[in-house]
Amino acid sequence: MTLYHFGNxxxxxxxxxxxxxxxxxxxxxxxxxxxxxxxxxxxxxxxxKMLLLATFFPDSDNIHSGGDNNVFLEILKATVDLADLLGIYIALNSIPGKGHAKILTAAIGWASAEVLVSRSVLLWVGARGSEFDWRYVRACAESNVALLQHAATAALVWLCARSDLPRHLLPRAAGLLLLVPYRALLEDAIAHALGLSAWALLWMRAAHAAGVGLAALALYAAHQQQ
Incomplete structure (x- = not known):
């Protein structure tokens, strides 16, 4: 049963x-x-990013200041995730081929590395346990949501980097892209305000990723029709 759960x-x-x-x-x-x-x-x-966080926020876990200061600190820490956009931009520029090939290759490579780093040890240590636990299934489902999120992010980065992107599309693409680093922060804040369970938070993240993905797809289709 343990091996079956781990394989699933x-x-x-x-x-x-x-x-x-x-x-x-x-x-x-x-x-x-x-x-x-x-x-x-x-x-x-x-x-x-770890080096930046350790340099500029070395004692962030031990701060006991007011709520407003904590929120501001979390926003600053989320801003460090702008480095992900730069990394995806460099990856896109290194990939030859058409736009969709660049986007999918960068997204799959980026998301696969994230899964290997963040999920492999969790599954090896936890999912091989003697008892079944839904949290490992939930963690696996979150990795699929992450793939959709990274595909949408790569598409938005590719669109914003295009010099031939129509002016009326640029504010939409840039607005969606600038919200990407703060996605997790916003989702956690909404989940805390509404008192959502872990599974409800997963569904909300999936709906959010699907919405951003559809918006990025619409912008990409509009660009290709120019």
């Missing part, structure tokens, strides 16, 4: 990534090495 969790995490790579068509462009490169950029970016 692995399939739930990694099967959607494999299917996205295999059936999206980017495998025909021999982009596996570029996916690995995007994953390497993710790891490098996270190390840089």
């Amino acid at each position: 969790c692995l399939a739930l995490v990694y099967a959607p990534y494999h299917m996205a790579y295999k059936f999206s068509g980017i495998s025909e462009y021999a982009t596996f090495s570029k996916c690995v490169y995007a994953g390497g950029l993710y790891i490098f970016t996270q190390l840089c």
Whole structure:
């Protein structure tokens, strides 16, 4: 039963990534090495973010100041996630091919590295336990939401970096892109205000990712029609 639960969790995490790579068509462009490169950029970016957080917020966990100061501190810490946008931009520029191939390759490589770093140890240590626990299934489902989020983010970065993007589309793409670093902060604040459970928070994150993804897809389609 333990092995069966562990295998189900692995399939739930990694099967959607494999299917996205295999059936999206980017495998025909021999982009596996570029996916690995995007994953390497993710790891490098996270190390840089950790260095920034340790340098400018060394005692942030021990602060006992008022609520307003804590909120401002969390916003500043979330602003560090702008480095992710820079990392995705560098990954997009290193990938040859058409726009959709660049976006999907960067998103799959970036999201795959995030899953390997943040989920592998959790599953190996926790999902192999003797008792079934829904939190591991929830963590696996969150990785699929992350893939959609990163695909939308990569599309928005690609759109904002285009010099031929129509002016009426730029404010929409830029507005959505600037909200990306604060996505988790906003979702957690809403969940706390509404008293949402962990599963309800997951559904809210999935709906949010789907909404941003559809908006990015609409902007990409409008750009391609120009």
